Amino acid sequence: MKTELEKCMAGEWYNCHDKIFIERKAKASDWCQRYNSTPYNQRSNRYALLKEQFGSVGTNVSVGDEFICGFGNNIYIGNNVSINIRCILIDCNKITIGNNVLIAPGVQINTSTHPVELMDRLTPDWQPGSDAYRWRTYALPITIEDNCWIGAGVIILPGVTIGAGSVIGAGSVVNKSIPANSVAVGNPCRVIRTINQETEKMKMVIFDLDGTLADTLPMCISAFRKAVEPFIHRHLEYEEIERQFGLNEEGMIRNIVGEHWEEALEDFYRYYVDMHDLCPTPFDGICELLSELKQSGTKVALVTGKGSHTCSLTLEHWGMKDVFVCIETGSSNKNRKSEAITHILQEYHIDEAVYIGDTVSDVLLSRDAGISCLSAVWSSNVNRDELEKINGGNVMDTIYRLRCRLMDMGYIL
Numbered sequence: 358m359k360t361e362l363e364k365c366m367a368g369e370w371y372n373c374h375d376k377i378f379i380e381r382k383a384k385a386s387d388w389c390q391r392y393n394s395t396p397y398n399q400r401s402n403r404y405a406l407l408k409e410q411f412g413s414v415g416t417n418v419s420v421g422d423e424f425i426c427g428f429g430n431n432i433y434i435g436n437n438v439s440i441n442i443r444c445i446l447i448d449c450n451k452i453t454i455g456n457n458v459l460i461a462p463g464v465q466i467n468t469s470t471h472p473v474e475l476m477d478r479l480t481p482d483w484q485p486g487s488d489a490y491r492w493r494t495y496a497l498p499i500t501i502e503d504n505c506w507i508g509a510g511v512i513i514l515p516g517v518t519i520g521a522g523s524v525i526g527a528g529s530v531v532n533k534s535i536p537a538n539s540v541a542v543g544n545p546c547r548v549i550r551t552i553n554q555e556t557e558k559m560k561m562v563i564f565d566l567d568g569t570l571a572d573t574l575p576m577c578i579s580a581f582r583k584a585v586e587p588f589i590h591r592h593l594e595y596e597e598i599e600r601q602f603g604l605n606e607e608g609m610i611r612n613i614v615g616e617h618w619e620e621a622l623e624d625f626y627r628y629y630v631d632m633h634d635l636c637p638t639p640f641d642g643i644c645e646l647l648s649e650l651k652q653s654g655t656k657v658a659l660v661t662g663k664g665s666h667t668c669s670l671t672l673e674h675w676g677m678k679d680v681f682v683c684i685e686t687g688s689s690n691k692n693r694k695s696e697a698i699t700h701i702l703q704e705y706h707i708d709e710a711v712y713i714g715d716t717v718s719d720v721l722l723s724r725d726a727g728i729s730c731l732s733a734v735w736s737s738n739v740n741r742d743e744l745e746k747i748n749g750g751n752v753m754d755t756i757y758r759l760r761c762r763l764m765d766m767g768y769i770l
Contacts, residue, residue, distance in 0.1 A: 365449060370493045373449070373469075381428040385410070388429060393422050407434075415456065420444075427469070435503070440464075449496035450515070455503035461527065463510045469496045470515045502537065522553045558708040562650055562768055563698060563728075564681075565714035566661040566668065568736040571639040573671065575737070576632045581609070584625035588614045603692030603718060605664035611689065629667055633674045640735060642756035647680055650763070653770040656705060660697045660712070662687035692718065698726035711766065713759065715739050720748045731759060 359367070361375035372378075392406045400419075407414045410429035418434055421442035426432060431448035435456035443463045446452055450468040454460075471492055472478045480491055497516035501507065505519050508527035519525065520537030530544040538553040567573045582593050593613070601609035606625055611618040650657050658681050661668055665686040672678045682705065685697035702710055712723040712730045717740070723730035732744040732752045744752050753759040763769045 365496055366451070368450070368495055368497050370495050373494045378428075378449075381430070385426055385429045389425055392420075393424060397422065412451070421462070431468075441509075449494075451498040453498070453500045455501060455505070455521070457504045458501055459506040460501075461507060461509035461511070464507050464513070465511070466499055466501075466513045468499055468515050469494055471495075524552065559656065559706055560654070560768055561656040561658055561682075561701070561705065561707045561710040562763065563658045563660050563701065563710060563712045564647075565712070565716075565719055565733075566659060566663055566671070568715035568738060569713055569733045570643055570659075571636050571671075571675070572736050573636045576635040577629070577667075579635070580625055580628035580632050581606075583628045584621050585610060585613055587624075588617050588621050602716070603662050603687070603694075605662060605687035605689050606667055607664060608687075608689030626666065626670075630670060633671070637674075639675060639677075640756060642760075644677075646756060646760055646763075649760070649769050651680075653768065655768045656682045656707070658682055658701050658705075659684045660694055660701070661685070662692065662694065664689075692722065694719070695722040695725040698723065698728065702726070702728070709767075711763075711768070715744075717743050717747055720744070720751075731762060733759065 359369075361371045362377050364371035388406070388410045392403065395403050395406065397403075403420070404418065407418060407420060410426070412430050412433045414434045415436035415438065417436055418438045420440045421444065423443045424440070425445045427447040427449055429448065431451045432446055432454075433451065434454045435458070437457045438454055438460075439458075440460045441462040441464075444460060445465045445467075447467040447469055452466055452468060471494055478492055480493055499513055499515065500518040502519060502521035504522045506524045507513070507519070508525055508529065510528045511525050511531065512529070513519070513531045517531050518534040519531065520535055520539065522538040523535050524540045525531060525535065525546060526540070526542030528544070529542050529546040531541070531546040533545070535541045535546065535548060538551055539548040540550050540552055541548045564570055567577060578595065578598060581598060586593055597613070598609070601612055604612070607618075607622055610621050610625060614621045647657055663686055668684065668686050669678070672680075683701055685701060687693060698712060701707070710728045712719060712728055713733055714720070714723070714730055715733045715736055720730045720732060730748060730751065732748045733739070734741045734744060734752055734754050735756065741752065753762065760769065
């Protein structure tokens with residue numbers, strides 16, 4: 358048959374007037390008087406008293422004045438714990454306080470309780486003067502895990518566990534367990550937010566289009582020549598077109614054609630659409646790479662010098678209009694890639710990013726925006742030697758090698 362103490366520690370109804378409890382309460386009362394009368398600056402004496410009465414006590418533990426406990430021997434305290442003044446710990450069952458815990462003034466931690474229903478709460482056949490207790494009582498353990506902060510005036514009720522790293526707001530009544538790393542407040546106490554979580558870094562890979570996603574440059578040059586040459590009445594050399602790179606098609610055509618640039622631009626759009634058979638799909642492996650990045654939680658964006666109209670036409674032709682979280686296109690007045698990259702990083706609160714482009718200017722403009730560039734040299738018109746000089750170690754000659762580098766950098770999991 359269980360003793361009353363065994364019933365108590367098992368969470369069952371027990372007679373709290375049993376001799377063992379009366380003795381423990383008397384001893385605890387005497388101990389509280391001795392502890393609270395010991396001056397605050399006699400820290401070694403106060404610590405010795407804690408070790409005398411508590412079930413266990415770690416190092417660097419402070420318990421403030423006007424402290425009250427039920428028994429004391431059911432209190433187990435870890436290291437680096439501060440219990441402020443006027444706290445009450447009714448330890449009929451076990452109270453466990455972990456390491457690095459702050460307990461503010463006036464906190465009550467109570468393991469004992471009674472049944473809610475009156476007929477359960479009353480002891481049957483109770484008689485005045487008997488050693489039996491009139492009310493049924495039971496006690497449940499309470500645990501405060503490591504690194505918690507319990508605010509002033511908090512009441513913690515039987516059976517509660519407060520998870521590691523949590524903060525309980527002042528005046529709260531905690532009647533149910535609180536998960537780790539939570540801020541919880543109120544009566545009854547409820548979690549309002551999660552804390553102590555390492556914020557996952559937002560990562561992004563930003564792609565160029567022409568020469569990076571696909572070998573579109575021959576198509577662009579052919580359409581450009583067909584549209585422009587009738588207006589300038591001569592053959593347009595590649596170098597002359599290349600000098601305009603960085604501007605969108607409107608800016609390029611306006612600079613070369615002059616007065617009739619709008620007519621030439623309309624012709625360019627028409628030729629550009631018709632010539633997509635020259636580049637029906639992206640490079641082999643690009644779509645798979647984009648899919649892997651997105652599955653890894655990496656955001657994928659597009660920054661191109663192309664105009665918005667031609668960019669939209671090409672992505673629609675490839676069925677890729679919804680692949681990128683954002684798309685920044687070129688300007689007719691200036692090369693705006695650095696500005697576009699910076700805008701995206703700020704807009705999406707990106708912590709880490711890399712640009713994938715195929716020109717020397719891509720490398721320089723990425724650096725201006727504060728990120729590195731991996732140079733794609735798998736297209737037919739790339740100047741590999743110049744890229745090796747300016748971006749050595751970051752020149753990717755295959756999409757597979759780019760994928761491996763992005764894995765090493767943590768963009769692909």
